Amino acid sequence: MSADSRIAAITARIVERSKPYREPYLARVRAAASKNVTRSVLGCGNLAHGFAVCSPAEKVALAGDQVPNLGIITSYNDMLSAHQPFETYPALIRQAAHEAGGVAQVAGGVPAMCDGVTQGQPGMELSLFSRDLIAMSAGVGLSHNMFDTTVYLGVCDKIVPGLMIAAMTFGHLPAVFIPAGPMTTGLPNDEKARVRQLFAEGKIGRDELLEAESKSYHGPGTCTFYGTANSNQMLMEIMGFHLPGASFINPGTPLRDALTREATKRALAITALGNEFTPAGEMIDERSIVNGVVGLHATGGSTNHTMHLVAMARSAGIALTWQDISELSDTIPLLARVYPNGLADVNHFHAAGGMGYLISQLLKHGLLHDDVRTVFGQGLSSYAIDVKLGENGTVAREPAPVHSHDPKVLSTVEHPFQQSGGLKMLTGNLGKAVIKISAVKPERHVIEAPAKIFHDQTEMQTAFKDGKLEGDFIAVVRFQGPKANGMPELHKLTTVLGILQDRGQKVALITDGRMSGASGKVPSAIHMTPEAMEGGPIARIREGDMIRLDATSGTIQVIIDAAEFAARAPAEADLSANEFGMGRELFAPFRAAVGTADQGASVFFH
Ligand SMILES: O=C(O)[C@H](O)[C@@H](O)[C@H](O)[C@H](O)COP(=O)(O)O
Numbered sequence: 001m002s003a004d005s006r007i008a009a010i011t012a013r014i015v016e017r018s019k020p021y022r023e024p025y026l027a028r029v030r031a032a033a034s035k036n037v038t039r040s041v042l043g044c045g046n047l048a049h050g051f052a053v054c055s056p057a058e059k060v061a062l063a064g065d066q067v068p069n070l071g072i073i074t075s076y077n078d079m080l081s082a083h084q085p086f087e088t089y090p091a092l093i094r095q096a097a098h099e100a101g102g103v104a105q106v107a108g109g110v111p112a113m114c115d116g117v118t119q120g121q122p123g124m125e126l127s128l129f130s131r132d133l134i135a136m137s138a139g140v141g142l143s144h145n146m147f148d149t150t151v152y153l154g155v156c157d158k159i160v161p162g163l164m165i166a167a168m169t170f171g172h173l174p175a176v177f178i179p180a181g182p183m184t185t186g187l188p189n190d191e192k193a194r195v196r197q198l199f200a201e202g203k204i205g206r207d208e209l210l211e212a213e214s215k216s217y218h219g220p221g222t223c224t225f226y227g228t229a230n231s232n233q234m235l236m237e238i239m240g241f242h243l244p245g246a247s248f249i250n251p252g253t254p255l256r257d258a259l260t261r262e263a264t265k266r267a268l269a270i271t272a273l274g275n276e277f278t279p280a281g282e283m284i285d286e287r288s289i290v291n292g293v294v295g296l297h298a299t300g301g302s303t304n305h306t307m308h309l310v311a312m313a314r315s316a317g318i319a320l321t322w323q324d325i326s327e328l329s330d331t332i333p334l335l336a337r338v339y340p341n342g343l344a345d346v347n348h349f350h351a352a353g354g355m356g357y358l359i360s361q362l363l364k365h366g367l368l369h370d371d372v373r374t375v376f377g378q379g380l381s382s383y384a385i386d387v388k389l390g391e392n393g394t395v396a397r398e399p400a401p402v403h404s405h406d407p408k409v410l411s412t413v414e415h416p417f418q419q420s421g422g423l424k425m426l427t428g429n430l431g432k433a434v435i436k437i438s439a440v441k442p443e444r445h446v447i448e449a450p451a452k453i454f455h456d457q458t459e460m461q462t463a464f465k466d467g468k469l470e471g472d473f474i475a476v477v478r479f480q481g482p483k484a485n486g487m488p489e490l491h492k493l494t495t496v497l498g499i500l501q502d503r504g505q506k507v508a509l510i511t512d513g514r515m516s517g518a519s520g521k522v523p524s525a526i527h528m529t530p531e532a533m534e535g536g537p538i539a540r541i542r543e544g545d546m547i548r549l550d551a552t553s554g555t556i557q558v559i560i561d562a563a564e565f566a567a568r569a570p571a572e573a574d575l576s577a578n579e580f581g582m583g584r585e586l587f588a589p590f591r592a593a594v595g596t597a598d599q600g601a602s603v604f605f606h
């Protein structure tokens, strides 16, 4: 079934807009693709260095021009619960490659930051930039030009986006993404949030808080809320980079290992040496990207993807805009209720039918492009499946369930949780911003209240502790944009604003910074562009100005005479404290070179 005419029209608009970038990109990808093993261009010295530590049999294979070599890019470290399982993957992948008649080598590693560890800490000011650094680091590994295909081991927030930018940059090679899967369910996310609010109100101590946090984040795997990391898994599956059903299988299980083995063999099967050559830069096109946006809306995905997906698309020569994302939101219903958009977690989502059920529902109603290429072959309908462990450690697939196993978690297009998707663009005399409405109650979609100005999230937290945040207000937290201090997530403010909102105060947040994908219940206009550091209108708001945030009409206004507002001098902020410490001095070039949030907040594209 072809995609709904509204989706087809937006896709066609993106194709047209992308031509100046996409056509030269595809020409580069085709020029770089090799008909033989890519290593054939290396000299003997290069090659000898490249396989110096391989086994004698592997050296013979790599000295020839028949055996494909698989490059592994890994983001393993012990800091991210979601990435710790990757420690054992290279050995599993090498064995599977050998069984498939290929060779596998770790081409290189990339850094991976845990936004949970750095949330509210100075390190968070490196987080967004780490995405582009990850792309660059993967490029260092792949620039050895020893590889005929690649697998990317990554899960979390900036890592998958950075790895996809690398995969598109090396788009002449096939690319299969291999996830590690979600942590098993611990303390429910809403209970964790409740305990945090009790701590913030001084009603419990640090020991009780740490006990609750540790029951929530308790072992290997991705944190179970539907934040940016799990939005990444959804995207990699719906855009065809994962094998069908790979996203939400827990680490350390036989099925998880079976999927990793299968992904390895598939990556070796789709090289230029075989008859299913699938270079990543040609596999992904505008339809794949639109399918990603559709998945974000249908699941209530992370606001961070209004930047990451823009940058990921642009790395393939595809120009995606906030307008596209916002218009698709009007077309795509919300089908999933996973925290912060509900009480369930991703394990419950998977048990209710998961990605296979979601994709089958959306395809059935023409809300996805089926005619796309994937690492598994032609057509997205092969992802409308349920995955199980088969015979002898293989992967078995059967059609996705026709009905959700839990209609409170996964619904139908006919009876969605919300008629429109989760992410909207807001425009007005403050510039443009994005808001995630899938986690905000409808009665809170419009708010008009006086501004309270902060130049730092700790200022606002202190004001809360001092009892100064009374009545209805809209917090304006500015000088948090990419050029100011690296655009940190201000997720710690969710607890403070959540307490005030629960007390009955009408509150909202406006910022040129970001929120976590796990933020949700407080109306927040984020990624405000242009940022305060660039003299954007947000810098001309004054304490007490009346502001109207209207997510229904998609507007954000300061209520003031236009001439008076224009005549105001923009506020300035002392950001010297953000230039040093915790490595921030190393990222001054990124702060100087980074583009705007609506262009993906990247140092690569403007
Ligand atoms: O965008 C995201 O999904 C967040 O960055 C997430 O990865 C981060 O880890 C949260 O901060 C975790 O939530 P808590 O801070 O509430 O534990």
Ligand code: SF4
Binding pocket: 080, 081, 082, 083, 113, 114, 115, 116, 117, 156, 157, 221, 222, 223, 227, 229
């Ligand atoms: S989901 Fe967030 S908190 Fe959890 S491991 Fe990944 S980056 Fe860290």
